[in-house]
Amino acid sequence: MSDLLQIEIVYALPMQQTTLVLKVSAGCSVEDAIRESGILARHPEIDLAVNKVGLFGRVVPLSTPLNHATRIEIYRPLLADPKEIRRQRAEKAKLQTLK
Template sequence: MTEQGEPNAAQRIAVEVAYARPDVQVVLPVEVAAGATVQDALQQSGIAERFPEIDLGSAKVGIFGKLARMDTALRARDRVELYRPLIADPKEVRRQRAAQGKPTRKGGASSADSSA
């Protein structure tokens, strides 16, 4: 802390909070205190106010694609991700595509994307 009681830069870390919908994707830079948790970063980012459909009490979260708990401590440059619920069962989608004779897509790319 500085003499004025403010945390110095060494006691703060930069992280990102990411959220995506089909129509919009956001990555918000957030500076949190060292030792802050996923929940701290989400609250400081204001993401729940920006996207009212997010329920921080039940939302699945992760850090760089790995599920995490709200009380997980963050490290500098972590990306906290909020996950939306699946709208379709992946197994059922594959079954339907197979029944229609369509090839299975990898990584969400359409067959038009792969013919570069």
């Protein structure tokens, strides 16, 4: 069995998505893989102290060990609270039906 794991790292902006596929050593953590990938040089706005990261849509600590075929996602900070946006949209729809 190989000591290398093939993983994927994804970071999405509104108009651009970066997907990197790379091989890392077994026992590698999420943070190790992100740093090895070079994505921090491509996207200097990523701050691992601020940006959350996840595996397949679930937020995990940077120290999480990786498995083969893992997809690491780097999340951008939210600009608005989704619950607040839904509430505002519902209020607006309610006002429209009253007119």
